[in-house]
Structures are given as C-alpha cells and as structure tokens.
Amino acid sequence: xxxxxxxxxxxxxxxxxxxxxxxxxxxxxxxxxxxxxxxxxxxxxxxxxxxxxxxxxxxxxxxxxxxxxxxxxxxxxxxxxxxxxxxxxxxxxxxxxxxxxxxxxxxxxxxxxxxxxxxxxxxxxxxxxxxxxxxxxxxxxxxxxxxxxxxxxxxxxxxxxxxxxxxxxxxxxxxxxxxxxxxxxxxxxxxxxxxxxxxxxxxxxxxxxxxxxxxxxxxxxxxxxxxxxxxxxxxxxxxxxxxxxxxxxxxxxxxxxxxxxxxxxxxxxxxxxxxxxxxxxxxxxxxxxxxxxxxxxxxxxxxxxxxxxxxxxxxxxxxxxxxxxxxxxxxxxxxxxxxxxxxxxxxxxxxxxxxxxxxxxxxxx
Amino acid sequence: xxxxxxxxxxxxxxxxxxxxxxxxxxxxxxxxxxxxxxxxxxxxxxxxxxxxxxxxxxxxxxxxxxxxxxxxxxxxxxxxxxxxxxxxxxxxxxxxxxxxxxxxxxxxxxxxxxxxxxxxxxxxxxxxxxxxxxxxxxxxxxxxxxxxxxxxxxxxxxxxxxxxxxxxxxxxxxxxxxxxxxxxxxxxxxxxxxxxxxxxxxxxxxxxxxxxxxxxxxxxxxxxxxxxxxxxxxxxxxxxxxxxxxxxxxxxxxxxxxxxxxxxxxxxxxxxxxxxxxxxxxxxxxxxxxxxxxxxxxxxxxxxxxxxxxxxxxxxxxxxxxxxxxxxxxxxxxxxxxxxxxxxxxxxxxxxxxxxxxxxxxxxx
Ligand SMILES: CC(C)[C@H](C(=O)O)[C@@H](O)C(=O)O
Ligand SMILES: CC(C)[C@H](C(=O)O)[C@@H](O)C(=O)O
Numbered sequence: 025x026x027x028x029x030x031x032x033x034x035x036x037x038x039x040x041x042x043x044x045x046x047x048x049x050x051x052x053x054x055x056x057x058x059x060x061x062x063x064x065x066x067x068x069x070x071x072x073x074x075x076x077x078x079x080x081x082x083x084x085x086x087x088x089x090x091x092x093x094x095x096x097x098x099x100x101x102x103x104x105x106x107x108x109x110x111x112x113x114x115x116x117x118x119x120x121x122x123x124x125x126x127x128x129x130x131x132x133x134x135x136x137x138x139x140x141x142x143x144x145x146x147x148x149x150x151x152x153x154x155x156x157x158x159x160x161x162x163x164x165x166x167x168x169x170x171x172x173x174x175x176x177x178x179x180x181x182x183x184x185x186x187x188x189x190x191x192x193x194x195x196x197x198x199x200x201x202x203x204x205x206x207x208x209x210x211x212x213x214x215x216x217x218x219x220x221x222x223x224x225x226x227x228x229x230x231x232x233x234x235x236x237x238x239x240x241x242x243x244x245x246x247x248x249x250x251x252x253x254x255x256x257x258x259x260x261x262x263x264x265x266x267x268x269x270x271x272x273x274x275x276x277x278x279x280x281x282x283x284x285x286x287x288x289x290x291x292x293x294x295x296x297x298x299x300x301x302x303x304x305x306x307x308x309x310x311x312x313x314x315x316x317x318x319x320x321x322x323x324x325x326x327x328x329x330x331x332x333x334x335x336x337x338x339x340x341x342x343x344x345x346x347x348x349x350x351x352x353x354x355x356x357x358x359x360x361x362x363x364x365x366x367x368x369x370x371x372x373x374x375x376x377x378x379x380x381x382x383x384x385x386x387x388x389x
Numbered sequence: 390x391x392x393x394x395x396x397x398x399x400x401x402x403x404x405x406x407x408x409x410x411x412x413x414x415x416x417x418x419x420x421x422x423x424x425x426x427x428x429x430x431x432x433x434x435x436x437x438x439x440x441x442x443x444x445x446x447x448x449x450x451x452x453x454x455x456x457x458x459x460x461x462x463x464x465x466x467x468x469x470x471x472x473x474x475x476x477x478x479x480x481x482x483x484x485x486x487x488x489x490x491x492x493x494x495x496x497x498x499x500x501x502x503x504x505x506x507x508x509x510x511x512x513x514x515x516x517x518x519x520x521x522x523x524x525x526x527x528x529x530x531x532x533x534x535x536x537x538x539x540x541x542x543x544x545x546x547x548x549x550x551x552x553x554x555x556x557x558x559x560x561x562x563x564x565x566x567x568x569x570x571x572x573x574x575x576x577x578x579x580x581x582x583x584x585x586x587x588x589x590x591x592x593x594x595x596x597x598x599x600x601x602x603x604x605x606x607x608x609x610x611x612x613x614x615x616x617x618x619x620x621x622x623x624x625x626x627x628x629x630x631x632x633x634x635x636x637x638x639x640x641x642x643x644x645x646x647x648x649x650x651x652x653x654x655x656x657x658x659x660x661x662x663x664x665x666x667x668x669x670x671x672x673x674x675x676x677x678x679x680x681x682x683x684x685x686x687x688x689x690x691x692x693x694x695x696x697x698x699x700x701x702x703x704x705x706x707x708x709x710x711x712x713x714x715x716x717x718x719x720x721x722x723x724x725x726x727x728x729x730x731x732x733x734x735x736x737x738x739x740x741x742x743x744x745x746x747x748x749x750x751x752x753x754x
Binding site: 100227287 | 465474479510511514531538541544545548550551553555556582587590591592614616618619623624636637640646647648652
C-alpha cells in the first residue's frame with residue numbers, strides 16, 4: 025500500500041478541533057488497512073505568529089512543498105487584529121497559495137438534501153443545488169504590485185492595490201473549468217466586469233479563445249459579475265461550473281456557499297501544477313468556513329467541511345475516488361439520521377459535539 | 390412656484406419606456422400646479438454612440454452640469470458589444486458620475502410587502518427589509534490609473550486595473566453614510582477586505598477615525614466584504630446602513646436588490662457636492678435595473694424603479710419630501726391592489742403594461 029505524505033496545518037480558532045476529526049479518520053483508515061498517510065503538522069496564521077512572529081515559517085513552507093498534499097484548517101481572529109499587515113494570519117494562507125502556485129480554487133456549492141430547510145432561500149430554489157465555482161487563486165488584486173499605502177502629507181494617505189492578469193493565467197484557469205464542466209453538466213459561465221475593468225476585457229477575450237480552440241463541445245456563457253451575483257441569488261440552479269477571478273471568486277463562492285445552507289459543510293480544493301519532485305499535482309484542501317473564534321475550544325464546531333476537504337484530497341490528490349464517494353455518502357447518511365452540530369441545530373434533531381460528529385461519520389464508513 | 394431644471398437621459402433598451410412614465414408624472418404634477426420642472430432631453434450610451442459615435446457628447450455633459458438634477462434610464466445591450474472600449478455605452482454613465490463628481494451612491498434595498506413572496510428568499514427573511522447601501526462611486530478600481538492592456542509578445546497580453554483611494558475620498562463617503570444612519574436606525578456597517586487589500590486597510594482606518602471624531606453616537610461595525618456578502622444572504626435585517634467601496638458596492642447592492650424580490654422597483658441616487666452655480670447638490674437618479682434589451686420596446690418594462698428614482702430626486706434634490714412620501718405610498722397602493730408588470734406576474738394578479746402601471750400610479754396620487 026502506497027503511503028502518502030500529508031501536511032496538516034490546523035491554524036487558529038476552530039481549526040485544531042476540526043482537524044482533530046480528520047486525524048481520527050486517518051487513524052481509522054490506517055487501522056483498517058484501507059489507506060495509509062504519513063502526517064506531519066505545522067503552525068500557520070496566528071498560531072505561527074504567536075510562536076515565531078511570522079504567519080508561516082520557511083521550515084513549514086518547505087514541508088508544504090515536500091508534501092503530497094496540505095490540509096488546512098482556518099486562520100485569523102480578533103486577537104491578531106493589531107499585528108502588522110505583513111505578518112497577519114491571512115498572510116500565511118496567501119503565501120501557501122502563491123509559493124505552491126495553487127492557481128485553481130475549486131469550491132463546490134452543494135445543498136445537502138437534509139439541509140435545504142436551513143437555507144435562507146426557499147427550499148425549491150436550493151434543493152438539489154450542485155454547482156462548482158472555479159476561482160483563480162494566485163493572481164488579480166491579491167498579489168498585484170504596487171500594493172501600498174503612501175503618506176501624502178496634510179493628513180492624507182493614498183492606498184493602492186493592483187489587479188493584474190496575464191493571458192496564460194486566464195488560459196490555465198479556463199482549462200481547469202472547461203475540463204470540470206465536461207465531467208459534469210457541460211456548461212460553463214465566465215464572470216467578470218468587462219464593462220468597467222480592462223482585466224475583464226482580457227478575461228472575456230481569453231476565455232472565448234480557449235473555448236473556440238479547445239472546448240467547443242462545452243456550452244459557454246458570459247455574465248457580468250454583478251449581475252451574475254444577482255442570478256446566483258435568484259436562480260442558482262441555472263449554473264453548472266462558474267469560472268471567475270480571485271476577488272470576484274472570493275465574493276461569489278462565499279455567497280454560493282451561504283445559499284446552500286451548508287456553509288459548515290463545504291470543502292474546497294486549491295490545485296497547482298504537477299510537482300517535478302513528488303510527481304503529484306500540488307494541492308491544498310481547506311473548509312470554506314473560517315476560524316470562528318467565538319465558538320473555538322467549545323467542541324461545538326462542525327467538522328464536516330474539514331472531513332469533506334479531506335475527501336476532496338482523496339479524490340484529486342490520491343486517486344481514491346471510490347473512498348471519497350463512500351465518505352461523502354457517510355456524511356449524508358449521518359445528516360439524514362438527524363445528527364447536527366450546534367451551527368445547524370433545529371427542533372427534533374440531535375445536537376452533537378465536534379468529536380461526536382466525527383465519530384459518527386467514521387462509524388458510518 | 391420654483392421651476393427646477395431636469396435633464397432626462399433615457400438611454401437604451403427599456404430606458405425610454407420607463408422614462409416615458411416619469412414624463413407622464415411630471416406633466417401631471419405641472420397640470421395640477423403641484424410642482425413644475427423644466428425638462429431637457431439628451432442621448433447617452435448606445436443611443437448616443439449610434440448618433441454621435443461617443444457614449445455621451447460634450448454638449449450633453451454641459452447640460453448635465455447646468456441641470457438641477459439628472460434622471461437617467463439605463464444603458465447598454467448586445468448591439469454595442471463590438472464597439473471600442475472607450476465609447477462603449479457604460480462609458481457615458483461613468484463619465485457622468487466622474488465629471489459631476491457624484492461620489493455617493495445611495496441604494497435603498499426595500500422589500501415591498503406586496504412583493505415579499507416574489508423573492509427567492511424565505512418571506513420571513515426579507516419581509517419588512519429596509520437597508521441602505523452607500524457605495525463610493527467616483528474612486529477605486531473604476532477610475533484608477535493605470536488601466537491598460539499591454540501586448541507582451543509571444544501571444545501574451547497583460548491587463549492592469551488599479552484600485553486607488555485617498556483619505557479624503559473615504560472620509561466624505563463615510564460622512565454621508567453616518568449622516569444617513571443617524572436619520573435611520575443609527576447603525577452603520579463598513580465593508581472592505583483589509584485582510585488582503587491595502588485600500589481595505591486605509592478604508593477601515595479612516596472610517597474608524599471619522600466615527601471616533603464625529604459620530605460616536607452611531608453604532609459602527611466592520612465586516613470583511615466576502616463575509617458581509619454572506620451575512621446579507623443569511624440575515625439581511627441585521628443591517629441598517631452599509632458603506633463600501635465602488636466595486637464591492639456594485640456587487641453588494643445588486644445582491645441586496647435581488648434579495649428583496651423588488652429589483653424592478655428599486656431606485657438609486659448618486660450625489661455630489663453643492664454646485665457653485667446652481668447652489669444645488671449635484672445629483673443623478675437612476676433605477677437599479679439595467680436596460681433589459683430582451684424586453685425593450687414591448688411595453689412590458691416595470692416603470693416603478695424609474696418613478697421611485699424621480700421620487701428620490703424630489704426628496705434629495707428638491708426638498709419635496711412630502712410629495713416623495715405620497716409617491717411612495719401611491720406605488721405601494723397600486724401594488725397592494727394586485728397590479729403587476731410582466732416581470733412580477735403571478736397567479737391571481739393583474740398584468741399591466743408599462744404605461745398602464747404609470748397611469749395607475751399617477752391616478753393613485
Ligand atoms: C482568509 C482570506 C485571505 C481568504 C481570501 O480572501 O481568499 C478567504 O476569504 C478565502 O476565501 O479563502
Ligand atoms: C453599467 C455599469 C457601468 C454600472 C457599474 O458597474 O457601476 C452598473 O452595474 C451599476 O451598478 O450602476
């Protein structure tokens with residue numbers, strides 16, 4: 025049995041708690057002889073700042089580069105609001121994305137049947153929803169230079185951020201999205217603001233070219249990002265795969281996640297190119313929810329998004345699609361039985377702790 | 390009776406149809422001796438391009454500068470997709486905003502009781518919703534330089550947009566928002582991405598300072614724009630006034646509008662400083678919906694957003710708050726009677742045309 029190297033970066037807030045449930049699952053898979061993972065752990069975000077005054081150390085970055093995949097919890101919290109911008113918790117995550125060149129962020133927005141009722145949207149609008157948002161993750165306004173605050177004197181400052189996209193960056197993310205659409209319902213919607221932004225003009229042009237040259241069999245549609253956001257709220261089932269830039273993707277994928285009523289359940293994968301050493305596609309997996317400092321340490325966090333992120337790792341990094349399917353089915357079964365963590369509690373259902381939920385999923389498996 | 394100078398820029402698509410209903414209303418107000426407006430008309434957007442090869446002429450801009458207020462319909466449509474970027478329909482609107490220095494865009498998101506059912510959200514989530522989004526409108530990535538596409542050779546291009554904010558720009562929009570909050574429920578939520586953007590860092594800092602110095606009586610809260618978007622979908626009633634930058638405001642205000650189920654009903658006001666000549670606050674009023682080219686020319690458009698935009702002009706430009714209240718009440722009454730344009734048709738209600746709806750509102754007044 026092959027052994028894969030996993031780096032676990034639990035981070036801050038509820039990160040360590042939900043990561044604990046992945047460790048439980050990994051232990052069980054090993055004990056059953058189903059799959060074996062060699063795990064290492066490291067600090068990131070506020071936890072890393074507290075220990076080493078940086079949001080991620082070079083040593084941890086080296087481990088991330090050497091691993092077959094990284095599992096990431098969550099970072100941030102009010103405790104670190106006062107720390108300098110360069111070493112704020114989020115900088116650790118951004119460095120991982122950039123240095124591992126994880127340009128493709130896959131964010132499925134799925135409405136678990138058992139949870140349709142907990143959405144703020146009408147059940148008929150979200151029941152059965154299954155869309156995939158493909159967000160560009162290493163370009164755009166997140167990393168463009170200049171990115172500065174300048175003192176202009178007279179009490180005035182000027183802040184500048186720069187949105188930059190090159191043709192090749194748009195081409196490669198478009199290909200990821202078209203490939204995914206082919207395996208799904210064969211429809212891709214590209215979103216930008218070409219009526220206001222030059223990067224939107226180039227985005228639209230390049231996606232159209234890639235479509236014409238390589239993916240004529242996929243139905244391609246373009247929407248302006250603002251009206252795309254509206255459509256997402258109005259009738260999300262019109263979408264299959266959505267491809268968009270880093271900042272629009274940040275907003276739109278969060279909104280899509282919230283629509284489903286399943287925020288605490290949604291995983292994400294951030295993928296790069298094949299690593300020349302490990303021969304694996306560079307990858308990091310993280311839940312869509314954040315570090316939720318208000319409920320950290322209480323055993324109240326929902327571990328499902330983290331477990332499902334590990335499921336995406338099984339699928340995309342380790343070619344264990346069947347096991348991933350089983351894990352997804354186990355999660356759905358536990359929910360159908362009426363088990364809920366506190367974030368989703370409602371009358372007639374059984375509220376369980378983080379570890380009880382993790383145990384239940386493993387048992388179901 | 391004072392006479393006010395209004396410039397009517399109907400624009401493209403359904404713009405002329407909905408503007409027609411404002412003209413009807415203005416005619417009636419005049420005939421009744423209630424209020425008198427001297428109106429001029431001009432071309433903007435695709436209509437202006439077709440006539441003059443620019444999205445707005447200098448002559449029309451001069452009229453806009455001389456008017457007491459501008460009423461704007463909508464611009465754009467697939468017909469003008471191939472026109473050069475500099476003269477695309479939207480450029481006309483952007484020039485109006487910039488040259489009139491309309492830095493404060495007020496977008497109320499109100500759920501008309503009669504329309505709660507037509508939202509994709511659960512009625513209890515949107516019933517009674519009344520929030521105000523204050524969007525900065527003349528800065529940020531919309532106007533920052535450089536804004537270019539450069540040919541790098543080898544089939545590669547690079548697109549650049551620049552997000553720029555100066556202290557004074559954030560201060561003045563924050564004041565508009567705090568002032569509005571004081572007249573409402575005294576709560577302001579500021580949204581940015583200070584964890585990723587330097588403009589977000591400055592935004593957060595300046596809004597906090599203005600609060601400390603001038604508006605300690607208003608409750609101020611900060612949210613990251615992505616999680617703010619989620620909160621808007623999850624439980625919009627937590628908000629009173631939201632202040633945010635140009636691009637986030639574009640996305641968030643559209644999403645808020647869609648939540649209400651009342652997209653075809655929502656007006657907006659874009660305000661600048663007091664004009665030294667007219668002694669009036671520079672202002673442009675426009676519906677939130679777009680040009681809807683697919684239904685243009687069929688008499689199917691909903692004129693209510695345009696009429697309500699005129700209502701905002703009465704309130705903010707002409708100090709006719711009482712008349713504006715009456716207009717709002719007339720709109721609500723017509724809706725309560727079950728009259729709907731095609732965008733909102735549903736069983737048991739009466740579908741009326743654009744002009745029938747306009748007539749009904751005037752009659753109710
Ligand atoms: C934590 C933050 C830097 C991050 C982002 O903005 O990308 C988060 O919101 C996300 O979507 O993964
Ligand atoms: C038409 C377009 C330029 C405009 C914008 O992006 O500001 C529109 O979406 C709006 O919100 O008024």
